[in-house]
Amino acid sequence: MQLLKKHGHWVLTLFVAFVFIQSLFFKFSNSPETVYIFQGKLDPWAASLGFAGVFAPGGIFSAKVVGTAELLASLLLLVGAATARRPWIQVAGAAMGLGVISGAIFFHLFTPLGIAVINTDGSSDGGELFMLACGVWVSCAVLLWMRRDVWAPAVRQLLGRS
Template identity: 50%
Template sequence: MRYIPHILAIFASMIFIDSLRFKFTDHPNTQEIFNRLDVWAGSLGAQGLFAHTGLFSQYVIGSAELVASALLLLGILPALRRLQAIGALIGLGVMSGAISFHLFTPLGTDPNNDGGLLFVMAVCVWLSCATLIVWRRKQLANVLRGICKAVFSA
C-alpha cells in the first residue's frame, strides 16, 4: 500500500512526459488537435485561444504537464511529499480540461485515429491524479493553509 502513490505519480509523469515530444516539436498530431480546437474556439468568438501563441497553446499545456510531472516525481522523496499533492492538483486540472475538450467539442474521443487511446490515457491520468489528491489530502490542506495564511495575514 505504501508504494501506491509512487506508482501513480510515476505513471502520470510518464504519460505527461511522453506527450511532450509531440507538443514541443509541433508534431502533426498535435497540430491537428490544437487547430481543431482553435477553429471551434474561433466559432465562439475566441479566435487564437489554442493557436501557437494562445492562452491554451500546446506549449502552455505542455509546460503545465512538465511542471506537474516534476512535482509528482519530486514528491516521491519523503521531505517533499507536499509537492506531489500540488503536482496532482495541476495534473487533475490539465486532464479535466483535456477530457472536457474531448467530450464536449468537435475534437471527439479519437482525433488522431488511434482508437481513442489519447482519450483513455487522459482518463487514466485524471484518475491517478484524483487518487493522489485524496491520498495526499493532508499535505495539500497544509500547503493551502500556508498559502492562505501568507496571503491574508498582511
C-alpha cells in the first residue's frame, strides 16, 4: 500500500502520457481516421451551429491544436512526476489533460461522433476511443486529488479563505 501511495502517480502519469502520445501520429499526419473525426464528423456538426471551420485544419480545435495540447500536457505530467521538488508542474499537466479530455468526452457524448466511432470504411471502434478518454479523465482527476496539497492552498487564497 505504501508503494502505491508513493509511486501511484507514476502509473497514472504513464497511462495518460501513453494515451496522448500514441495518438499524436494520427493527429499530426492527417491520418484518414483523424480527418474523418475532425473534418467529417465534428466540423459539419459545428457548421450546423454556425461555427464552421473550428475543427478544420487551421481551426481553433483542429487535430493539430488538440495534439499540441495533449503533447504539452504529457510533457508537463512526465517532467512533474520526475521532479519531486516541483510538483506544480505535474498539477499543471493533469489540469491541462483534464481540460483536453473533458472536451473529447463532451464531443463523443453530444455530437454525431458518438461513443462508438464509425470509421469511413463502416467499421466501428467499439467505443475504444471513448473508453480511453474516460480512463484519461479519471487518471487526471485522481492525479489532481493526489496533489491537492499543491493546488488547494492557492485556490483557497484566491477565494479569500485562508
